[in-house]
Structure formats: structure tokens, C-alpha cells
Amino acid sequence: MSEALKRPADKYSPLYFLASLGAGGISVTFFMVFFFWVKHPGQPVPVFEDIMAAFTTGSVPLKAAIVIAWVGIAVFAFLNIKSLIWNIGALNRFKKTDAYKALRNSNAESTLLAYPLALAMTVNVGFILGLVFVPQLWSVVEYLFPMAMVAFGLIAVIAFRIIADFLGRVLSKGGVFDVTAHNSFAQMLPAFAIAMIAVGFSAPAAMSTATVTVTASLIISTFLGVAAILYTVLAATSAISSMLQHGTHREAAPTLMVVVPIITVLGIMFLRQDHGLHTTFEVHGGAGETMIFLARLLSVQVVFLLLGMLVLRRQGYFNDFVMGSKTSPGSYALVCPFVALSVMTHFFTNKGLVAAGAIAKFGVAYWALSAIAIALMLVAIFLVFRLNAQHFGKTKPSGAVAVPAE
Template identity: 75%
Template sequence: MAATQTRPADSYSPIYFLASLGAGGITVTFFMFLMFWVPHPAAPVPVFEDIAAAWSSGSLPMQAGIAIAVVGIAYFAFLNIKSLIWNLNAYAAFKRTPAYETLRNSNAESTLLAMPLAMAMTVNALFIVGLVFVPKLWSIVEYLFPMAMVAFALIGWIAFRLIGEFLGRVLSKGGLFDVTAHNSFAQLTPAFAIAMVAVGFSAPAAMSTAPATVAVSLIASTVLGVIAILYTILAATTAVTSMLHYGTAREAGPTLMIIVPIVTVLGIMFIRQDHGLHTTFDAHGNAGETMVFLARLLSIQVAFLGLGAVVLKAQGYFNDFVIGSKTSPGSYALVCPFVAFSVMMQFFINKGLVAADVVTKFGTAYWVVTAIAIASQLVAVWLVLRLNRQHFSKSAAVAVPAE
């Protein structure tokens, strides 16, 4: 008998793309510090020059916030890209195995959409890295927007091709979709992928000054956003019916909270679109409307966070797959809800409460509610570090029969 060391991630699943996605999402949570704490009068987002000016003239708390944000962005962007590269290599090898063909002929075929989902997040993370670390990037940003939309279009093509193959297979004739295995929200992964591409397309609407670029951004993101909403409603409705009948699939339990990141991504898309309509096409909203809109989105998120927590606690999921010794790639689906809730809270606080003069920026009430966002962010950070250690560390020596 020969002995070798293995790690859970050696048994590859496309769900591991969520490891890259989670790290990229945490990059966004650290950018929120800069977005809402660093003055950026010349641009809709903070850039290298704004950050440098705030560092040189800011107070010690401002410098501490900037330092934490910059280090967090650098580390988790690196982790995001590293994980994406590992996944792409592992996925290429996985496609040459019988397990891949088995997956392509099961309900789990939809998990392949985790790949374009993670790729779209990486594009967003790279844009953040450019804003924070590249001097004078804003001077050429109008040239970058079309390039970014081309990248998102290519990722969208990959996503729709995979969705088309899946739906073409299961809807062309009956009996190819296992309803008994539809007892989770795993089938919402395609909707999440489309929504992530949509929010990427919406960025130029909020930041570009070229009317043609803004118009393309608005239209493309609207089309993708509406498709994501329709897909979410249909997939979630049918999944609830299956869950009520068969119970929630235990290892897919975290997907019950996938609605939370979908809501955040689409919410940011709507905010970006609203900004583009205001600055380019003279369509006006007001801070009160934005505050109520964001409150409605938060209400949906709180509902599904509560639903997920109740079911996962009843199943003992955390004790087994997070704190305990068992591993499941689906555990990475826990990261996104906490990331998404943190980001949405930051928007609600700053674009809603502060903009509507409900709370004073940097006042006591401001930090009380901001603490909720930071707490959710810290949970996401802990989950990524914990799960990476569980899934990508070598396990104890396992006996393997000698040839």
C-alpha cells in the first residue's frame, strides 16, 4: 500500500469557480470604503489621484481606512485572479473526464455557469484595481469602456451558449430534467451569471460622458437585467415547489441565499443606469426615492438571508461543512450573500440615508449602521479564508492501493 496526500479540491467541480467569485466580491467590499469615504469631486468613482490626496491631507482615521481598503483590494484581487486561473486549468482537465459528460447530462449542467459568473466578476475586480493603483487612468477611461463592454459581451456569449445548450437539452423533450433534484436554488446560477454581466455593462452608463457609450450601456444592461429577472423568477418558483415536496438538498442549502447577491448586482445596475440617465439624458430622480428603492431591495435580502439561515441551521450545515470536518464545494455559495449584503448596506447608507439627510455622514448613527455592513464583510472574509484552508490544503495521508 502506498500513501499520498490529497485535498478536497482535487475532486473538481465547476462550483469551485465560486471561490474566485467570493474573493472578487470581497475586493468590491473594500472598494466601498474608498467609494464612500474618499472625496472624488472630478469623477463618479475615486481614482488613484483622489486616494493619494485623501491620504496626504486626511486624518489618521482616514489614512487607516485607506490603508485597510488598499491592502484588502490588493490581496483579494490577487486571490480572485489566482483562483480563476486555477479553476480554468482544472476545468480544462475536467472536460476530458467521464464525470464531465455525466454532469452535462444532469441537472448539474447549470453549474457550468459559475465559470462566466466568475469571469465577469474578475473583469469588475480588475477595473477596481486599475482605478486604485494606476495613476492617470481616468484620462483614458473613455477608451477603456468600449473594451470592457466587448469583454462582457464575450463573457455573455459564453453564458448564453451554456444556457442554450442546457435549456435546449431539457426543454426539447420530456424526462431529461430530474424534478426531484431541483430542490434548491442551484438552478438560479445562470440568472446570477447574466446579472453579473448586466452590471458590468451598466458601468459606462454611470461613468462615461460619451452619449453613444452611455446609450449602449443602458440598453445592453437593461436587456440582460430583464432576462436575469425573468430567469430568477421562473427558476425560483419551480424550485420552491420541488423543495416543498422533497425538502431542500442538504449540500445545496446555501443556494437558498443566492437571491441576495442577485438583488445587489441588479440593484447596482439600476443605480448606475439612473445616474447615466440623470447626467447624460437629463432624467431626474431624488434621494428619497433612491432611499426607499434600496430599502425595498434590502428587505428582499433580509428575507432570504433569514430563510437560508433557518434551513441551514435545521440541517446542521454549518456544523458539518463550515466548522466541521466535512467539505462541499457548495459551501463557497455562502460567501456571496454576505458580500452582497455588505455592499447593499453601503449603498443604502450612503446613497440613501446620507443623501436624503436622514443621517449625518461620519456621525454616530452613520457608524452604527455602517458597522452592520462591515460585520457582514468580515464574515465573508472569514468564510473565504476558512473554506480555502479546508478545500485547498493537503489532508492527512490517505492509503492508496499500489499498482
């Protein structure tokens, strides 16, 4: 059997769902071009008609940006869906093995939450594809919102069933959770999955005009968001003591930056909720308050990004697992922080600084900050193609296979 293992991905880990997640996240970063650079009067997000109008009448640089965004969304949405389909098939085969049984009785059981996490991202990507490429979508959007909430509801059921199995096992019995292997933020993956479902549920709050739909969106996304925050705090707190005693688990070191994408998706959820409260329930907030709120979120993200990069550099992670010959499925967790920070930088620039009047839209400061967001996106793109080549495109000796991080 070992001779048949010709690439790292042939030794499956649920963390490979992060390959789908990362590609989907990059599609979102390309959508930021339309969201913030294309005028979309009449609805809170740009649709096909808005983009075509901008492409027809816009400047040459805007037209070029639109074409690049179109291609980027299409390419990475394809990679997102392709990877998701592959992972679902691989997971179903993996469930028939002894390795799966061992995983379900170890700390690594929580890695199964990468499945609903990736599913939720793909639903978001599907909505972006509809907005960008489907004419007249907005005329039927009020019918799509309940369907989307049903889809996210089913994904939430999958996520909470996995969490219930995991927590039920480790909290009802003593000695089944290896605290010495808890020296990373890998156990925050369930919180990330819940947060991704929460931001999906919050979309109708910002976009629907039906009071019932907005109310349901606000309440359900609030529950999920609070659950994600509680899980994040508890998982991070319990992990820190183990990391201080045993150091950070080398293969799981990228999880030190998982706080970054969690904050981005929850931040977007809060912004969507605020918009829904404003348009439906006449609850008004100030632009300055939003600017400071986003600045605080961005500050926390930068702190955790710097912490993660410090540890990764000290451990030589990039030299071995990104640019070197060693492989780990947990490497795909590197993509998410750069995607998330790119998206948050766009929001801070546009919904924060520009909306508050601190900087002028399309001015020098605006383009300087946008350049940072684009640079972060390019890093994420590089990582996706590099890791895909390592794990799926190259033959490897049977010894150079991935080991799931705990």
C-alpha cells in the same frame, strides 16, 4: 486513483469558480471605503489621485482605513485571479473525463455558469485595481469603456451558449431534468451569471460622457438585467414546489441565499442606469425615491438571508461543512450573500439615507450602519480563508471529497 485524492479540491466541480467569485467580491467591499469615504470631485468614482490626496491630508483614522482598503483590495484581487486561473486549468482537465460528460447530462450542468460568473467578477476587479493603483487612468477611461463592454460581451456569449445547451436539452426532451433533485435554488446560478454581466455592462452608463457609449450601456444592461430577473423568477418558482415536497437538498442549501447577491448586482445596475439617465438624458429622480428603492431591495435580501440561515441551522450545515470535517464545493456559495449584503448596506446608508438627508454622514447612526457592513465583510473574509483551508490547504482521506450540488 483514489489514493491520489489528497484534498477535496482534487475532485473537481465547476462550483469551485465560486472561490474566485467570493474573493473578488471582498475586493469590492474594500473598495466601498474609497467610494464612500474619499472625496472624488470631477468623476463618479474615486481614482488614484483622489485616494492619494485623502491619504496625504486626511485624518489618522482615514489614513488607516485607506491603508487597510489598499491591502484588502490587493490581497483579495490576487486570490480572485489566482483561483480563476486554477479553475480554468482544472475545468479544461475535467472536460476530458467521464464525470464531465455525466455532468453535461444532469441537473448539475447549470453549475458551469459559475465560469462566466467568475470571469465577469474578475473584469470588475480589474477595473477596481486600475482605479485604485494606476495614476492618470481617468484620462484614458473613455477608451477603456468600449474595451470593457467587448470583454463583457464575450463573457455573455459564453454564458448564453452554456444556458442554451442546458435549456435546449431539458426543454426539448421529456424526462431529462430530475425534478426531485430541483429542491434548492441551485438553478438560479445562470441568473446570477447574467446579472453579474449586466452590472458590468451598466458601468459606462454611470461613468462615461460619450452619449453613444452611455446609450449602448443602458440598452444592453437593460436586456441582460431583464433576462436575469425572468430567469430568477422562473427558477425560484419551479424550485419551491420541489423543496416543499422533498425538503432542501442539504449540500445545495446555501443557494437559498443566492437571491441576496442577485439583488445587489441588479440594484447597482439600476443605480448606474439612473445616474446615466440623469447626466446624459436629463432624467431626474428624487433622493427619497432612491432611499425607498434601496430599502425595498434590502428588505428582500434580509428575508432570504433569514430563510437561508434558518434552513442551514436546522440541517446543521455549518457544523458539518464549514466548521466540521465534511466538504462541499457549494459551501463557497455562503460567501456571496455576506459580501452582497455588506455592499448593499453601504449603498443604502450612503446613497439612500445620507443622500435623502435622513441621517448625517459620519454621524452616530452612519457609523452604526457602516459597522454592520464591515461585520458582514469580516464574516465573508472568515469564510473564504476557512473554506480555502478546508478545500485546498489540508490533506483529506479519499472518502472526504466534495460532491457537486445539483
